[in-house]
Amino acid sequence: MEAVKQQLRKGPIVASLLIAAFVAILSQTLLNVALPKMMESLNVSSTTIQWLITGYMLVNGILVPISAYLIDKFSTRHLFIAATGLFTVGTLICAVAPGFEVLLAGRLIQAAGAGILMPLMSIVFLTIFPIEQRGKAMGMMGLAMIFAPAVGPTLSGWVVEHHSWRVLFYIVLPLTVFGLIYGSFAMKNVTKLSSPKLDLPGIIFSTLGFGGLLYGFSDAANPTEGWNSARVILSLSAGVLFLLLFLWRELKVEKPILELRVFKYDMFSLTTVINMIITMAMFSGMILLPIFLQTILGFTPLKSGLLLLPGALLMGVMSPVAGMLFDKIGARWLAVFGLAITTYTTYELSHLTVDTSYNHMLLLYTVRMFGMSFLMMPIQTAGMNQLPQRLNAHGSAMSQTLRNVAGALGTAFLVTMFSSSATANGTDQIAAAHIPQAEVVAFDKLLASGQLHADDKAKFVETLAAANIDPQHAMQMIEFKREATVYGINFAFEIATWMTVAALLLAFFVRRTKPHTENVTVKEGTAVQA
Structure with missing residues (x-):
């Protein structure tokens, strides 16, 4: 070979x-x-x-x-x-x-x-x-x-x-x-x-299990559904049930379609957990920053993309450099260095305000992506290096599958934390301002229907008057909603910060490994290493 x-x-x-x-x-x-x-x-x-x-x-x-x-x-x-x-x-x-x-x-x-x-x-x-x-x-x-x-x-x-x-x-x-x-x-x-035998029950259980989880988490991130939706609960319940059946099947069958025994290799298991946490934390920036840039700072999608572009490009350029450093010093100190930067910048992103400048956002995101460039591939490679060659395909499939699930779960969880904390903060501010509940309900209906146009002052006042809403109260509620949105984004970034802290602590346990060798019997009394 x-x-x-x-x-x-x-x-x-x-x-x-x-x-x-x-x-x-x-x-x-x-x-x-x-x-x-x-x-x-x-x-x-x-x-x-x-x-x-x-x-x-x-x-x-x-x-x-x-x-x-x-x-x-x-x-x-x-x-x-x-x-x-x-x-x-x-x-x-x-x-x-x-x-x-x-x-x-x-x-x-x-x-x-x-x-x-x-x-x-x-x-x-x-x-x-x-x-x-x-x-x-x-x-x-x-x-x-x-x-x-x-x-x-x-x-x-x-x-x-x-x-x-x-x-x-x-x-x-x-x-x-x-x-x-x-x-x-x-x-x-x-x-x-x-010539692996096609394990049809395993494929069916895998499809319904992972499909149910991914669909349920994805739907839970939809503001119109949420975690209490019957469809979300049914999808997640079915996903968990069929995933348990899949695990039982794969441990029982002689030639599984996805070898779960990859987890008996400690470094593969550890790096898979770290990468799942990093994936969830990375999604915080991908989801929350566009909301902040477009909703709070009023950027177009193109301008938002341009702000995120330098950091993403730097991450791409640094990826081969991180790979070469991995070959020389291993994954541990690359991961510790990258996660220290990621933790600090994620913490800084939990202190955004309505007055946060474009340049400050650009610097924070670019530095955050620089830190992340030392994480994903080196950590994954460190885990894959421990597997014997016959398990490479199973290890790769398992790693990518769990990252997909982590991405969907991270999205749903962080969006839920953002929206629930923003709603609670906005409600508290409105209550403290003693704005009548009837005006709050009418104002929310106008926002949902898209009938409010703040750029046309005359039409704006006319629409409010027709709905019996005090214009001063309306302006207060607009400002409260902006502040609540920022509060929700900051709260979600706080959670993401603690995720990166957990990954940072685990990174200290990453070590260099070599592919595990196994004895494969070819004749009675004879064995070779594989």
């Missing part, structure tokens, strides 16, 4: 995977900013359009756990072509979709391709690079995974301001076609094939 590694031309293989991964992640992040324009163009509700994001996440989350089976069953090249081909077909369908239903179908096909592609990339990198070069290799992988989300929102904001949302897919399409054609020639078979 080592001789095969030496003979491989790694450059073309790496380039194929990075191109395909970049396009897949770019497509995933492009739509967030474009959803309002797409909602208007397709004439659908906000709940309906959100399925373009939720559906993508569900299909992606369902496919990742079974990716280990696919990687064992099919050759690297065939799996790459199938995954990239699916993504290309899905992109084309999205670009020409006449309505929402066809557009959603295209997104789900895209997600199927991406759900296979991302774990495949991790396995190929771990296979073709020796352990002393894995940090640098995973750093290159991190470059594609970070650079795409950096440019996605900004590019999307500019496109939807000047062109149709379809242009987003027309931008992605030639890139994915190029990746498919180039990869068809450059990709080589690098993984060992076996």
